[in-house]
Amino acid sequence: MSTAPDNAVRSYIEAHRAAFLDDLVEWLRIPSVSADPERSKDVARSAEWLAAELSATGFPIAEVWQTAGLPAVYAEWPSGDPDAPTVLVYGHHDVQPAARADGWDSEPFEPVVRDGRMYARGAADDKGQVFFHTLGVRAHLAATGRHAPAVNLKLLIEGEEESGSPNFAALLRERADRLACDAVVVSDTGMWSADTPTVCTGMRGLADCQVDLYGPDQDIHSGSFGGAVPNPATEAARLVAALHDEERRVTIPGFYDDVAELTDRERQLFAELPFDEASWLRTAKSHGVLGESGYSTLERVWARPTAEVNGFYGGYTGPGGKTIVPASAHLKLSFRLVAGQDPAKIQQSVRDWVADRLPAGIRHEITFWGTTRPCLTPLDHPALRSTVRAMERAFGKTVRFTREGGSGPAADLQDVLGVPVLFLGISVPSDGWHSVNEKVELDLLLKGVETTAYLWSDLAENWQR
Amino acid sequence: MSTAPDNAVRSYIEAHRAAFLDDLVEWLRIPSVSADPERSKDVARSAEWLAAELSATGFPIAEVWQTAGLPAVYAEWPSGDPDAPTVLVYGHHDVQPAARADGWDSEPFEPVVRDGRMYARGAADDKGQVFFHTLGVRAHLAATGRHAPAVNLKLLIEGEEESGSPNFAALLRERADRLACDAVVVSDTGMWSADTPTVCTGMRGLADCQVDLYGPDQDIHSGSFGGAVPNPATEAARLVAALHDEERRVTIPGFYDDVAELTDRERQLFAELPFDEASWLRTAKSHGVLGESGYSTLERVWARPTAEVNGFYGGYTGPGGKTIVPASAHLKLSFRLVAGQDPAKIQQSVRDWVADRLPAGIRHEITFWGTTRPCLTPLDHPALRSTVRAMERAFGKTVRFTREGGSGPAADLQDVLGVPVLFLGISVPSDGWHSVNEKVELDLLLKGVETTAYLWSDLAENWQR
Missing domain, CATH: 3.40.630.10 (Zn peptidases)
Structure with a gap:
């Protein structure tokens, strides 16, 4: 033929x-x-x-x-x-x-x-x-x-x-x-x-979830009670902040255990592509690069796993201010995974990590959407x-x-x-x-x-x- | 008369x-x-x-x-x-x-x-x-x-x-x-x-504000770009998390400088009130106490300054998940102030602190609403x-x-x-x-x-x- x-x-x-x-x-x-x-x-x-x-x-x-x-x-x-x-x-x-x-x-x-x-x-x-x-x-x-x-x-x-x-x-x-x-x-x-x-x-894999944190039974006055009760929005923010260390590595225990590290040949193939950071940033509609220390931008997006907050909301979000301690706060988190990582194992690590980090007085639920293997x-x-x-x-x-x-x-x-x-x-x-x-x-x-x-x-x- | x-x-x-x-x-x-x-x-x-x-x-x-x-x-x-x-x-x-x-x-x-x-x-x-x-x-x-x-x-x-x-x-x-x-x-x-x-x-005083963080010009795909560009929701969360140290003291430089510390007599008057924590928690509709180390609940709410997130929002907040790096994230923050603290000075400290903590690629605006003196x-x-x-x-x-x-x-x-x-x-x-x-x-x-x-x-x- x-x-x-x-x-x-x-x-x-x-x-x-x-x-x-x-x-x-x-x-x-x-x-x-x-x-x-x-x-x-x-x-x-x-x-x-x-x-x-x-x-x-x-x-x-x-x-x-x-x-x-x-x-x-x-x-x-x-x-x-x-x-x-x-x-x-x-x-x-x-x-x-x-x-x-x-x-x-x-x-x-x-x-x-x-x-x-x-x-x-x-x-x-x-x-x-x-x-x-x-x-x-x-x-x-x-x-x-x-x-x-x-x-x-x-x-x-x-x-x-x-x-x-x-x-x-x-x-x-x-x-x-x-x-x-x-x-x-x-x-x-x-x-x-x-x-x-x-x-x-x-392709990278994915595990994504919603984390719902509940504090007071309803929004309460931040003057009357603020400073003495846990605030679910504060705790949600502390979770997100704790996802990465100062080197922007994901801190969840075991997260990198099974990662297939890049070979020298793979890094070489990436490096040979006509990558222009300014042009890439325009495509990304972004104004700076930021990611895991020790890796190039292409390595970060193609071959390194991530933890990302895709959205969050909680408390008062209307015009002006409202001095409350919110009743709840909600995070949408996603984890990009690379070859070697098992989404089910990552899900369990995330569940354990979240549960370990919340103070008394904050109840939480975590719901994973579908997962995708790398x-x-x-x-x-x-x-x-x-x-x-x-x-x-x-x-x-x-x-x-x-x-x-x-x-x-x-x-x-x-x-x-x-x-x-x-x-x-x-x-x-x-x-x-x-x-x-x-x-x-x-x-x-x-x-x-x-x-x-x-x-x-x-x-x-x-x-x- | x-x-x-x-x-x-x-x-x-x-x-x-x-x-x-x-x-x-x-x-x-x-x-x-x-x-x-x-x-x-x-x-x-x-x-x-x-x-x-x-x-x-x-x-x-x-x-x-x-x-x-x-x-x-x-x-x-x-x-x-x-x-x-x-x-x-x-x-x-x-x-x-x-x-x-x-x-x-x-x-x-x-x-x-x-x-x-x-x-x-x-x-x-x-x-x-x-x-x-x-x-x-x-x-x-x-x-x-x-x-x-x-x-x-x-x-x-x-x-x-x-x-x-x-x-x-x-x-x-x-x-x-x-x-x-x-x-x-x-x-x-x-x-x-x-x-x-x-x-x-x-009475405590108040300084409250909205902090708006801007990253990509629009929401972008977290697979294509995630892990290599700054995420404004992550940075917003890191700001909130950094407001307090592990002792739940506010970390903003100078925040406590002018605070009128409680006298022994004042602490004694507070302690004499028929305070019942379980009852107070019911009124607060809360399920735990949490606040600055070294102070009682009444001291925390009456005589200690606070930093509180009253609300936040950013990125995708609808049903299910959406794997994006959000274009923006928004915080409503309030600071309760006590005798001695000057709201104008606190505002400036907050402005400086926020500006110092954001990475390249994240633009921010901070808008203070009215202030109230303690x-x-x-x-x-x-x-x-x-x-x-x-x-x-x-x-x-x-x-x-x-x-x-x-x-x-x-x-x-x-x-x-x-x-x-x-x-x-x-x-x-x-x-x-x-x-x-x-x-x-x-x-x-x-x-x-x-x-x-x-x-x-x-x-x-x-x-x-």
Whole structure:
């Protein structure tokens, strides 16, 4: 089998580009926010929409899979070739919360195109990146003259990734027979930049939780009682402050015990990337770097675990002042984890640490949301080489290697299905994941289409069982 | 001049009790919340209502005084006796914020009477305690047969006490001629308990502020950037945590420099009060004591300065989790001050301390609301003796001495007008100041009426210029 000629792929994509983007807009209009219970029907609607779209694309099998939480979408397109490898594409159709009032320039669920970018919640994370597989497989067929893909193609698009995938591992175990594959391609990551295409080789894991502290039975007068009773907001702040020492290392006992430390070669690969701190800070919309002593910025976000407070609230938050000792205070904490760390063990360490640090008179509850295991792909895996070749044809440039600081269920796929996990993502850091004005670069989105058009042929040809 | 016979005072009060309470209910219905700019018209309405009520009571002069902020009410009733001392009664007609949704059993601005208690925001703090002076002066006249009070009686009822009295000192300076007096009686304090009538001899001061911390220009993905950029919520928490050392002493440099330390006699007077920690904790609706090492609970709330976080918010506070580094975090801090401490100096210390502690990449703003100076009355002042005698007649019990942990503009009155300040309050700790279900005990409210009916005669008779 020969690889698809570039011109046939590109002209097919150009001819179908407008309809492809129209369809994506329709999907992005569905506010499939998995963290908000009031949006659960929208998540279900998003799943139904996608299953119908995959049927229309040509997948003979396209189903909505219910879970204990929110539904996933599964689709399958057999190759017909008995020797073809089986590839499972992973993505998610749920999105982060978003509201115009957060500071968006346009409605987050009314996509608009400006200057070659499509702005909408989910444009990059992750609907756009799921969607390039629809036109990608069509372009692959058109260019090769095949009626079915060169690989047995399966898609699993979950609906709870932004909520920590609480039911994903169970779904994988339950449906392991149908999901059986030789490799997973995760399309939920990014590249270094539009000019420097890269393949991601690892993702951080996540354990996140809410800590609720309760002091007085109600807000009480800070003059009458202040200074003599424990204040839950003070204690909450002391917890957050105690998470890090002066070297900004996490202080929770055992936190670093199982961390896979960076090798010299990995540190070298990171150091070779064209990293410019000023530019990175602009993308981060931040005004300074700060993190664990002894590590570079890239090492901190890609290969070091963190403790972060994502939000807090308690007491009086209205206009002016109110001199009370608050009844309660609430923290949203998240812990990014790296290869070697076990989320369940970290959860227990956090529980123990919180319980040990609170004074008498403060009651607490701690609720963990879903966890995500960290993940690391071997740099020399042959399927990774296919991915790099397909990207290099689409982008016309040398592809380098990165990791992602974010989290995904890649490790569950790796663990439950027992196969290597590859990452194919075309998002760039300025896409504004989880932020206001999230967007996708349309040129890169179409490079994603093109990459997959080449990838299935390359994989089928070069796969080594 | 002889003191008024008790029976005449009591029968007068009994005859007018119902109308008195009806009028109070009408006033409590006005939501005069000074901290909320949207309530400024209600504060103005409260002032107009009170001025009209004082006219109806018989005060020949009753005026609304505009300030740079919210209006005060002034009333005057000359004695006619050229030797009569002049007494200025101080109180306030603004109230703390309140909403049914905070957990009130009934609407905070729809007063209800249950079991001899009237529940409403402001019932005890401070409308009820201002209001006993209306029936009190009438009872004083009825029982003595006078047509004007035995003292030159002035009332100054401000409208910004719950916002830290930002314009009160300026008002006092501007109107110093008309406010000239021999002593001030502050009715904005409490007693030990219904069974143990007490006179307050000091109040803590207050300096409170909002600290706003800004990090990234918008919320950013904690996976992509977390661990390498400063998080304003983390830095806000580190500020709060750093306010106290492990002995729960405030760490801000110079904070204790000017504190008037307790004398052995004062510690002895505190220790003689029938303090029961379990009972005090029930009133505080708290489940443990915690405060500065080396001091008792009463010493902590009456005679030691504090640093308290009254509220905080930042980042994601909705349902579930959201893995962001927040763009901003906000703290509401208050500092209770004791005799000797200068609020302006403390403000500067706080400003310097905050500015010194923040890392690069975190911008901050700090906004101080109004300040209140601490205050302490000499235990052996003759006017204090008159107050004690009047209370002992009304209550039929020995009156003891306390302080208040709360704050009031007593020190401004003392400083600007250059006269001693006495405290006459009938509220009890369970009245729920600044809290849900604020109430006033009707029996005690009428004891307040009775005390003032005796007080003006006693003061006129025993006053020593």
